[in-house]
Amino acid sequence: MVKDDIVIDVKGLKNSFGEQIVHENLDLQVRRGEIFGVVGGSGTGKSVLMRSIIGLQPPDEGEITVFGEPTIGREETEAIEIRKRWGVLFQGGALFSTLTVAENVQVPLREFYPNLDLALLDEVAAYKVVMSGLPADAGPKYPAELSGGMKKRAGLARALALDPELLFLDEPTAGLDPIGAAAFDDLIASLQKTLGLTVFLITHDLDTLYAICDRVAVLADRKVIAIGTIDELLALDHPWIQEYFNGPRGRAALAAKDRPAKSEAARAEQTGAER
Amino acid sequence: MATFEPEQGGRTLRFSGDLTLAKIGDLDQRLRAQDGAIEQLDLSGIGRIDTIGAWIVHRFAAEKNAKIEGLDEDGEYLLSQVKEADQPVNMRPAHVSGFARVLGEIGDAVVVTGQTLYGLLGFMGATTLAFGHIIRHPHRFRFNAVVQRFEVVGVSALAIIGLMSFLIGIVIAQQGAVQLRQFGAEVYTINLIGRITLRELGVLMTAIMVAGRSGSSFAAQIGTMKLTEEVDAMRTIGVSPMEALVVPRVLASVLMMPLLGFYSSLIAIIGGGLLCWISLDIPPITYVQRIREVVPLTDLYVGLVKAPVFGAIIAIAGCFQGMLVEGDAEQVGRRTTSAVVQAIFLVIVLDAFFAVFFSSIGWI
Numbered sequence: 001m002v003k004d005d006i007v008i009d010v011k012g013l014k015n016s017f018g019e020q021i022v023h024e025n026l027d028l029q030v031r032r033g034e035i036f037g038v039v040g041g042s043g044t045g046k047s048v049l050m051r052s053i054i055g056l057q058p059p060d061e062g063e064i065t066v067f068g069e070p071t072i073g074r075e076e077t078e079a080i081e082i083r084k085r086w087g088v089l090f091q092g093g094a095l096f097s098t099l100t101v102a103e104n105v106q107v108p109l110r111e112f113y114p115n116l117d118l119a120l121l122d123e124v125a126a127y128k129v130v131m132s133g134l135p136a137d138a139g140p141k142y143p144a145e146l147s148g149g150m151k152k153r154a155g156l157a158r159a160l161a162l163d164p165e166l167l168f169l170d171e172p173t174a175g176l177d178p179i180g181a182a183a184f185d186d187l188i189a190s191l192q193k194t195l196g197l198t199v200f201l202i203t204h205d206l207d208t209l210y211a212i213c214d215r216v217a218v219l220a221d222r223k224v225i226a227i228g229t230i231d232e233l234l235a236l237d238h239p240w241i242q243e244y245f246n247g248p249r250g251r252a253a254l255a256a257k258d259r260p261a262k263s264e265a266a267r268a269e270q271t272g273a274e275r
Numbered sequence: 276m277a278t279f280e281p282e283q284g285g286r287t288l289r290f291s292g293d294l295t296l297a298k299i300g301d302l303d304q305r306l307r308a309q310d311g312a313i314e315q316l317d318l319s320g321i322g323r324i325d326t327i328g329a330w331i332v333h334r335f336a337a338e339k340n341a342k343i344e345g346l347d348e349d350g351e352y353l354l355s356q357v358k359e360a361d362q363p364v365n366m367r368p369a370h371v372s373g374f375a376r377v378l379g380e381i382g383d384a385v386v387v388t389g390q391t392l393y394g395l396l397g398f399m400g401a402t403t404l405a406f407g408h409i410i411r412h413p414h415r416f417r418f419n420a421v422v423q424r425f426e427v428v429g430v431s432a433l434a435i436i437g438l439m440s441f442l443i444g445i446v447i448a449q450q451g452a453v454q455l456r457q458f459g460a461e462v463y464t465i466n467l468i469g470r471i472t473l474r475e476l477g478v479l480m481t482a483i484m485v486a487g488r489s490g491s492s493f494a495a496q497i498g499t500m501k502l503t504e505e506v507d508a509m510r511t512i513g514v515s516p517m518e519a520l521v522v523p524r525v526l527a528s529v530l531m532m533p534l535l536g537f538y539s540s541l542i543a544i545i546g547g548g549l550l551c552w553i554s555l556d557i558p559p560i561t562y563v564q565r566i567r568e569v570v571p572l573t574d575l576y577v578g579l580v581k582a583p584v585f586g587a588i589i590a591i592a593g594c595f596q597g598m599l600v601e602g603d604a605e606q607v608g609r610r611t612t613s614a615v616v617q618a619i620f621l622v623i624v625l626d627a628f629f630a631v632f633f634s635s636i637g638w639i
Contacts, residue, residue: 084297097603097604097605098605100367100368102366102367109296113296113297116303117303117304120303120331122366122367123330123334124327124330125366126360126362126364126366127326127330127357127360127361128326128360129364130359130360130361130362130364131326131356131357131359131360136362136363136364137364137365139364139365139366139367140365140366140367140368140369143603144602144603144605144606160326162296163295163296163325163326163327190352190356193349193352194326194349194352194353194356195325195326195353196349
C-alpha cells in the first residue's frame with residue numbers, strides 16, 4: 001500500500017488516567033476515502049482514542065500521524081495546517097452557545113479564510129445548514145432553541161464547513177430517531193462519495209455499521225483486537241465480536257441491511273422518473 | 276488559483292484551476308462583477324471542486340440562467356447536492372432598530388424583574404409550606420442532609436470569614452483612629468469598632484460572604500441537578516425536591532448565619548483591639564473593659580436578629596434561581612450570578628429597613 005493512502009496512523013498508543021490504563025500498544029491505520037467504524041463496549045476508550053488522534057488528549061506513549069504529520073507535541077501554528085483539513089463532530093454537537101447556528105457554521109470559515117466576504121459566508125452557511133438536514137429556518141436560531149438531534153446536525157454542518165478531507169464523528173446517530181439516523185447515514189455516505197471524504201466514525205449503531213462502514217475496528221482489552229470488513233470480523237472467533245454482531249440486534253441490523261436496498265432502488269426509480 | 280475566461284464573444288465562461296475553498300480566492304467577487312448575458316459555463320478545464328466551488332458556480336448559473344457543462348460524474352453529483360440544498364433561507368435574526376431595541380430591553384427587564392420577584396415570593400411560600408409539612412411529619416426531616424449543609428455553609432467558611440473580619444476590624448480601627456485623632460478623641464475608636472461590628476458590619480459582611488460562597492453553590496448545585504434531570508427523577512420517586520433540597524439548605528443557612536455573624540464580630544473586635552494596642556497604646560485589658568462599657572447588649576441583639584433573616588434570604592434566592600435553570604449549561608452560570616446579585620441586593624435593602632426599625636424601637 002502506498003504511504004499516501006494512509007490518512008491516520010496510530011502506533012503503540014498508550015493512554016491512562018491515573019492507575020487506570022485505557023489503551024496500551026494500540027495500533028490503527030485508516031486509509032484514504034474509507035468510512036472507518038470504531039466499535040467497542042462502554043468504557044473501552046473509543047472517545048479517548050478519537051481525542052488522542054485529534055490532539056486533545058496527549059497520550060502517555062505512542063506515535064500518531066494524520067496526513068503523514070505527527071499531531072502530538074505540535075505548536076499551535078503548525079497544527080493549524082492539519083486542522084484546516086479535518087472536521088470534528090462531538091457527541092453533543094458542542095455548538096458555541098452564544099452564536100446562532102449560522103454563525104457557528106461560519107466560525108471555521110472566518111477563522112481560516114478571513115477574507116471571504118459576508119454575503120458568501122451567509123450563502124455557505126445556508127447551504128451547509130440545509131445539506132446537514134436542518135430545516136431552512138434553523139440558521140438564525142441559537143443552540144438552546146434546538147432539539148438534541150438538530151444540535152447534532154448543526155454540529156455536522158460546522159464540521160463540514162471547510163469541506164474537510166477527514167471527518168471525525170463521535171456517535172453521530174445516538175439519540176436520533178431511526179428515520180433521522182438513516183438519513184444521517186445516507187448523508188455521510190453521499191458526502192463521502194461527493195467529497196472523497198475519509199470518515200472516522202465511533203458508533204454503537206449496528207445499522208450504521210452495516211449501511212455505510214467500509215472497515216470496522218473493534219476495541220477491547222486496551223487495544224484494537226480486530227480490523228476488517230464486517231464479513232471478515234464475523235469470520236473471527238472472538239466471543240465479544242460474535243456476540244456483538246451475531247446477537248439479536250446484530251442479526252436484526254443485518255436483516256435490515258437488505259431491506260433498504262429495495263427501497264433505495266425504488267427511490268432511484270422515482271427520481272429517475274422525475275427527471 | 277480558480278479563475279475564468281470569457282469565450283465565444285463572452286457568452287461562455289471557461290473555468291480553470293481548483294474550485295476549492297483554499298484556492299477560491301476572489302472568484303466570488305469577480306463573478307458577481309461579471310456583466311452581460313452568459314449562456315454557458317464550461318467546467319471541463321477545472322481541477323478539483325468542492326461544495327463551495329459548486330455553490331458559487333451554481334448560484335451564478337441560476338442568476339444568469341446559464342447552463343453548466345463539462346463536469347465529470349462526481350462533479351455533477353456534487354452540483355446536484357448543492358442544488359438541492361439551495362433554499363431561500365434567512366441567516367440572520369430579524370433586524371430591529373436601535374431605539375426599538377432599547378425600549379424592548381427595558382420592557383423585558385421590567386417584566387423579568389416583576390416575574391422574578393413574584394416567583395421569589397411564591398418560592399418563599401413553597402418553602403414555608405415545606406417546613407410546615409416537615410413539622411407535621413417529622414420523620415421526613417433529613418437530619419443527615421442538614422448536618423452536611425452545616426459543615427459546608429458554616430464550618431468550612433470559618434477560615435475565610437475569620438480572615439476577612441480580622442482585616443475589616445483593623446481597617447475600621449485604623450481609619451477611625453486617624454479621623455478621631457484630629458479631635459483628640461482616639462479613645463472613641465473603641466466605641467466605633469465595638470458598635471459598628473456588632474450592629475452592622477459583622478453580620479452584613481458575613482451575609483455577603485455566605486451569599487458568594489453558599490448562595491452561589493446552592494444555585495449551581497440545584498441548577499446542575501435540574502439539567503441532569505435529577506430533580507425530575509426525585510419527583511417521580513416521590514421525593515419532594517422542596518423537602519430534600521431546599522429545606523436543608525435554608526435551615527442550615529438560617530442556623531449558621533447568626534453563629535457566623537457573631538464569630539465575625541468577635542474576630543473584627545479582636546482585629547481592632549490589636550490595632551488599638553499597637554498604634555494607640557491601649558492595652559487589651561482596657562480595650563475589653565471599654566468595649567463592655569460602651570457597647571450595649573442591644574447591639575448584639577440587633578446583629579443576631581438580622582442574621583437568620585439574611586440567611587433565609589440568601590438560601591431561598593440561591594435555591595430559587597437553581598430551580599429556574601432550564602435548557603443548557605450556560606443557564607447555570609447565569610442563574611448562579613443572579614442568585615448572588617439578588618441575595619446581596621435583598622440583604623442590603625432589608626438591612627436598611629432593619630436600621631430604621633431598630634432605631635424606632637429605641638435600640639440605638
